[in-house]
Amino acid sequence: MKLFLKALLLSVVIFGCDSSEPDAGNAFQIYLDFWNTTGRNPEIRFDEIKTSKEIKIDFSQTFEGQTEGNQLTKVVIDNFKIVDNQNNNYNIGAIKAYEFRNNNWKEDVEFTMDFTQTQDVGVVVLVLDRSESLGNDFSKIKEYAMNFIDQTFTTHPEVKMGIVDFSTDVHTYPISNDREALKSYISNLKSDRFTALYQAMDEGVEMLLRYPAQSRILVTFTDGTDNMSDQNYYNVENILAKIKNDKNTNKIRGFFIGLEGKGGLETGLPSKLASSGWIVSIPTSATQVKDVFEKFGRLISNVYHLTYIRNQQVIPRTTPVKLRFDIQALR
Structure with missing residues (x-):
């Protein structure tokens, strides 16, 4: 389901440097809830409280869960950038995806993460x-x-x-x-x-x-x-x-x-x-x-498209999977 919302100023979350949390420095996080009640209808919900305030998402663009083929689902964030309070715009170096399981954040290497820089300046x-x-x-x-x-x-x-x-x-x-x-x-x-x-x-x-x-x-x-x-x-x-x-x-x-x-x-x-x-x-x-x-x-140049691919596991809306995308970036 697409969310047609205004771009928000979001709250910062600072973590320690253990194996389950992002490194210090230019590290930013996007937090989502993900559910898929039939295996074929993935949906996401944005967690604006936990997401780093520097993440600027254009919700008028694609921000949704999608089905791909007979086995896969996707999380698609079509238009976002990282901008701090000094108007510094960051270049993304890497993104890792984590799911919250057994009271800890776990990286699942069977699920894939991809990002590209969009050419959206018309x-x-x-x-x-x-x-x-x-x-x-x-x-x-x-x-x-x-x-x-x-x-x-x-x-x-x-x-x-x-x-x-x-x-x-x-x-x-x-x-x-x-x-x-x-x-x-x-x-x-x-x-x-x-x-x-x-x-x-x-x-x-x-x-x-x-x-x-x-x-x-x-x-x-x-x-x-x-x-x-x-x-x-x-x-x-x-x-x-x-x-x-x-x-x-x-x-x-x-x-x-x-x-x-x-x-x-x-x-x-x-x-x-x-x-x-x-x-x-x-x-x-x-x-x-x-x-x-x-x-x-x-x-106006550093705008990114993000895709997270996982399977079609049935996940109730009442107990959604917690997702965290850790972004390492440079100014």
């Missing part, structure tokens, strides 16, 4: 502030944005990108797979006086809504407070509502960089976005913005 729209409050830092921000484009295309050559740039006016560069043209457009941007942040974010959302893709990502950079948009139409509540009401099952994923610069960030905006599932970072210098763009580039 369309990215970059919303870029060019207001004059950036001052001499604007040239650095353009450089970091162009590096972000290079990073994204290098990791996902089939990706398409668009640009929304804003200050007094909002301009767009249409969604394209021409890496050099996108970089050239950013290189030629000129700063201007005011900050039409919400209008630009709204246009970025509209661009993604008009473009069918399995994965759509909005990355916004600003250093200021909106002082130009008509807020009867352009405001954070309307932007988030458009994303929520999108009929596409794969909702737009939001990333926000708010530089604490001369402009002063919109009060409450980062927390509103974060509470709606956006990945938010608030660097305090232009140099730190470079690191955040690089981290966000990794965040």
Whole structure:
């Protein structure tokens, strides 16, 4: 049974280093209950309390038990990543599966575990502030944005990108797979006086809504407070509502960089976005913005698909098998 839930911030579990528990360090766990009342109808239940909070699962994708052939069943988690509270995105090195038996966690070598890195980045729209409050830092921000484009295309050559740039006016560069043209457009941007942040974010959302893709990502950079948009139409509540009401099952994923610069960030905006599932970072210098763009580039890339295969043993719903997937990962 698929679970259509929002991505959750999950609790950390730290274990000792005996033979039945994961090693210390960059170790993360996913906990599930598994049952199969007829042998042909496997189901799973997510344990959000025990699962490591760094595990981010997209429950709008496949998250279910499945039957395979006449002898096997599968647990499939189609879209997840590992992100800590510093926005570090981890690369998975290995995954082991354990079942809780006789009051201990046991690895069953007869059951198999597989994971792959998915290529789910379809369309990215970059919303870029060019207001004059950036001052001499604007040239650095353009450089970091162009590096972000290079990073994204290098990791996902089939990706398409668009640009929304804003200050007094909002301009767009249409969604394209021409890496050099996108970089050239950013290189030629000129700063201007005011900050039409919400209008630009709204246009970025509209661009993604008009473009069918399995994965759509909005990355916004600003250093200021909106002082130009008509807020009867352009405001954070309307932007988030458009994303929520999108009929596409794969909702737009939001990333926000708010530089604490001369402009002063919109009060409450980062927390509103974060509470709606956006990945938010608030660097305090232009140099730190470079690191955040690089981290966000990794965040949209390190997405994984997990499959656990076991037999068709009948397991009552009232006494489900406890599963634990131990993940060893590197930043």
